[in-house]
Amino acid sequence: MSTEPTLAWDDGAIVTLDQTTLPHSRTVLRITTVDDLIEAIARLAIRGAPALGIAGALGVALSAYRQGAEEPVRRDAARLAAARPTAVNLAWGVSRALGRLAEGADAVLAEATAIAEEDGRVNRAAARRAADLLGELCPRPQLRVLTHCHTGRLATGGWGTALGAVHHLAAHDRIEMVFATETRPLLQGARLTVWELRDAAIPHRLLVDSAAASALAAGMVDCVVVGADRIATNGDVANKIGTYPLAVAAARHRVPFLVVAPESTIDQDTPSGTAISIEQRSDAEVTAVAGVDITCAGTPVFNPAFDITPAKLITAIVTEDRTWFPGDPDTADLADQIDRFSALVENFPRPGVRFRDLAGVYTQPRALRDAAHALVASYRDDFSHVVAVEARGFVLGTAVALAAEKPLVLVRKAGKLPGTLRSVNYDLEYGQDVLEVQESAVPPDGRALVVDDVLATGGTLSAAAKLVTECGASVAGFGVLLELAGLGGARRLHPHRVVALRTDVS
Numbered sequence: 001m002s003t004e005p006t007l008a009w010d011d012g013a014i015v016t017l018d019q020t021t022l023p024h025s026r027t028v029l030r031i032t033t034v035d036d037l038i039e040a041i042a043r044l045a046i047r048g049a050p051a052l053g054i055a056g057a058l059g060v061a062l063s064a065y066r067q068g069a070e071e072p073v074r075r076d077a078a079r080l081a082a083a084r085p086t087a088v089n090l091a092w093g094v095s096r097a098l099g100r101l102a103e104g105a106d107a108v109l110a111e112a113t114a115i116a117e118e119d120g121r122v123n124r125a126a127a128r129r130a131a132d133l134l135g136e137l138c139p140r141p142q143l144r145v146l147t148h149c150h151t152g153r154l155a156t157g158g159w160g161t162a163l164g165a166v167h168h169l170a171a172h173d174r175i176e177m178v179f180a181t182e183t184r185p186l187l188q189g190a191r192l193t194v195w196e197l198r199d200a201a202i203p204h205r206l207l208v209d210s211a212a213a214s215a216l217a218a219g220m221v222d223c224v225v226v227g228a229d230r231i232a233t234n235g236d237v238a239n240k241i242g243t244y245p246l247a248v249a250a251a252r253h254r255v256p257f258l259v260v261a262p263e264s265t266i267d268q269d270t271p272s273g274t275a276i277s278i279e280q281r282s283d284a285e286v287t288a289v290a291g292v293d294i295t296c297a298g299t300p301v302f303n304p305a306f307d308i309t310p311a312k313l314i315t316a317i318v319t320e321d322r323t324w325f326p327g328d329p330d331t332a333d334l335a336d337q338i339d340r341f342s343a344l345v346e347n348f349p350r351p352g353v354r355f356r357d358l359a360g361v362y363t364q365p366r367a368l369r370d371a372a373h374a375l376v377a378s379y380r381d382d383f384s385h386v387v388a389v390e391a392r393g394f395v396l397g398t399a400v401a402l403a404a405e406k407p408l409v410l411v412r413k414a415g416k417l418p419g420t421l422r423s424v425n426y427d428l429e430y431g432q433d434v435l436e437v438q439e440s441a442v443p444p445d446g447r448a449l450v451v452d453d454v455l456a457t458g459g460t461l462s463a464a465a466k467l468v469t470e471c472g473a474s475v476a477g478f479g480v481l482l483e484l485a486g487l488g489g490a491r492r493l494h495p496h497r498v499v500a501l502r503t504d505v506s
């Protein structure tokens with residue numbers, strides 16, 4: 001892959017390739033005025049969120065060298081920042097460069113150059129992290145990745161975000177196929193992603209945007225990886241139009257959907273996707289292809305450049321610093337709800353026993369759904385069966401099995417199940433009992449997530465785990481709404497993992 005910088009400073013000019021003429025012709029732009037830079041950004045000759053950040057900063061340097069006073073530079077900077085409203089990186093780069101204006105034009109240029117250098121480093125780190133995560137999420141040795149728009153070298157400071165992850169996987173021989181969507185209307189996928197993949201000799205196939213859902217439905221894709229133009233603090237993501245339908249289809253077919261972006265794309269001033277302004281572009285981009293009209297003259301057009309993908313549809317957002325699972329339920333809020341909707345009943349079911357009644361949580365559909373999703377998210381795909389313990393565990397178990405789309409296995413008290421059974425005696429907090437499971441319900445190669453409403457002494461759950469292992473299967477771990485930590489249940493279940501959505505220490 002070329003190591004040329006995407007945007008270079010050369011003797012008072014910004015030098016870059018015109019991204020609109022690729023792949024057929026290689027046009028080098030030498031931009032010497034802010035107006036020309038704004039024009040290049042507006043027509044997408046320079047594009048891609050991180051590249052826009054660098055361009056914005058270099059634009060402030062252009063202005064700082066040309067204008068004598070600070071005020072006109074600030075006016076240029078405001079115009080530059082507004083050249084494309086959705087990608088936060090543009091305004092971010094402009095503002096970082098402006099922060100050095102008082103030190104003079106050289107300092108502004110130094111800041112812009114630093115942003116460009118950082119971006120290369122940051123991209124590589126995010127891409128590597130995303131590639132590692134994909135390796136964990138997708139079991140195949142070689143992956144079939146679908147990507148949208150163009151997130152590679154020219155869209156960034158020189159390595160790429162989502163496409164950077166693809167390069168990283170390819171370097172480790174982990175790519176079987178990259179599906180590149182055309183990305184209507186300006187075809188960044190067909191023109192730029194394909195060009196970059198071909199240059200890197202990475203196997204690829206082009207598809208029209210509307211074929212992506214069919215590819216997902218046909219099981220042709222292991223993961224979807226895209227970039228971002230702005231990420232809200234709740235994890236909603238603005239990216240190239242067509243990203244949202246991809247995320248819907250990926251969720252429908254349970255295919256991981258990753259967003260790879262630098263931290264600078266996360267806008268701390270934007271709480272959710274509804275606050276993101278979506279750039280609307282000209283009708284001509286839709287009514288003509290490569291300069292040829294394709295529809296009736298004067299046809300009204302809807303041409304948003306970006307859409308918003310809600311956090312709930314995103315498996316993970318990967319930056320240089322972290323992996324964020326924005327769709328996972330808010331566990332602090334869940335713990336509060338479990339506390340609020342549970343009751344402490346003294347001397348039940350017999351004198352001296354303090355009973356934690358979690359039936360109230362089951363009256364809250366959202367709390368129950370979020371609890372199930374939180375448990376599934378905690379174990380990702382590390383289990384094949386949900387094993388639920390009679391009776392309140394059946395309710396949570398059903399919700400978890402539905403959320404994970406995995407089979408549910410019932411562990412019942414003695415005498416309730418027909419067929420060939422495994423059974424085990426166990427100690428209760430207040431007595432003794434027998435638990436049973438149908439042997440055929442847990443296959444020997446199964447891996448069980450064992451769930452119940454409450455973890456007290458751990459007697460019931462360890463008995464359920466024993467049933468699982470007696471069937472020849474393994475235990476992935478335990479999931480409960482509430483752990484009464486004072487009773488030492490988690491110690492008893494050691495070394496298995498225990499996920500309790502709320503822990504009571506009293």
Ligand code: MRU
Nearest residue numbers: 047048049151155227228239240
């Ligand atoms: O209109 P564009 O081509 O600038 O849109 C680009 C995208 O949506 C990219 O996915 C995003 O900027 C990330 S580029 C690393």
